[in-house]
Amino acid sequence: MxxxxxxxxxxxxxxxxxxxxxxxxxxxxxxxxxxxxxxxxxxxxxxxxxxxxxxxxxxxxxxxxxxxxxxxxxxxxxxxxxxxxxxxxxxxxxxxxxxxxxxxxxxxxxxxxxxxxxxxxxxxxxxxxxxxxxxxxxxxxxxxxxxxxxxxxxxxxxxxxxxxxxxxxxxxxxxxxxxxxxSFAVLAERLQELAFLNRRLDISLTDERPRPGPGRHGTGSRTGARDFVAFLDTQAGAPVHPDIIGFQQEDPRIAGTLEVALR
Incomplete structure (x- = not known):
């Protein structure tokens, strides 16, 4: 052409x-x-x-x-x-x-x-x-x-x-x-993920839109990986052990902090 x-x-x-x-x-x-x-x-x-x-x-x-x-x-x-x-x-x-x-x-x-x-x-x-x-x-x-x-x-x-x-x-x-x-559910899931990944974050989601029943409200946590493990347990059923072990370690090699939690 x-x-x-x-x-x-x-x-x-x-x-x-x-x-x-x-x-x-x-x-x-x-x-x-x-x-x-x-x-x-x-x-x-x-x-x-x-x-x-x-x-x-x-x-x-x-x-x-x-x-x-x-x-x-x-x-x-x-x-x-x-x-x-x-x-x-x-x-x-x-x-x-x-x-x-x-x-x-x-x-x-x-x-x-x-x-x-x-x-x-x-x-x-x-x-x-x-x-x-x-x-x-x-x-x-x-x-x-x-x-x-x-x-x-x-x-x-x-x-x-x-x-x-x-x-x-x-x-x-x-x-x-x-x-x-x-979608309240989609937003709540993403904000909850942010709260799990950032232990200092206190975040909430409130739904004031008119609909049958009371408005919905969700709040993220400040305890990071510990809460994430507890959340996974609620999805899997009764936990094997009631205690969650958790620690964090500052590491200059990654210029940050490693956070670990397990049950």
Missing amino acids: SDAANPYDTGHSQVLEGWEAVRKRPGMYIGSTSQRGLHQMVFDIVGRAVNEVLAGRASTVDVTLTPDGGVRVADDGPGVPLEATKDTGGPTLETLLTHMHPGAEPGGRHAVATSLFGVGPRVTNALSSRLTAEVRRKGVHRVQKYARGITLTPPTSAGPATRSGTTITFWPDTDIFETAEF
Whole structure:
């Protein structure tokens, strides 16, 4: 086939950046537009909050499925800074939620990877019909709103804050996803795995959606491998012995800690 019959030049190239790229090809960032991708949006927000705990800046993470179809993720850390960053010149919070960058996010022994490609909260923001970020920091409660990856308002004071932390609430864009129905069971299993793997993590999942019967609530543990062994025993029947033996050992060869539990 000749070039004349099927010309291809720079005019056929399309450059997509930031939120536009995510909304055009969401599967590249969250895997799919099915329920699996819907849950990945939650994990992208949860990952940031969990890392606050692992870094020693927070102690709890609370995930809530709201009655109007949204998801709220809150931590009790110091709150995302609102000062300008040297990389983008914009507020740290806004950079976290809108600035796309190539490659993985900074990691280390005190970081957990829940994002598929290291883009994290930015993808969730781009694929949400609306997102609200609340920061309680230095005695002030500030709120900033977004829609489909675009900043709608600057951080606005909502009064004094008696505690610190960051809360991000988002509502998936139904124009993109095949379903907007989150599975409590799937989310609970993944959050429980995070709790087993990170002994300092205290994480909860609450379902406030209207449905017959009481709302469901699940809480992760802080005892890591010990709780994992106990959990496996509940799946296998009565334990052979009531006691669980567990220990951990710091090892410089792996720049981390080895944790062992057995029954």
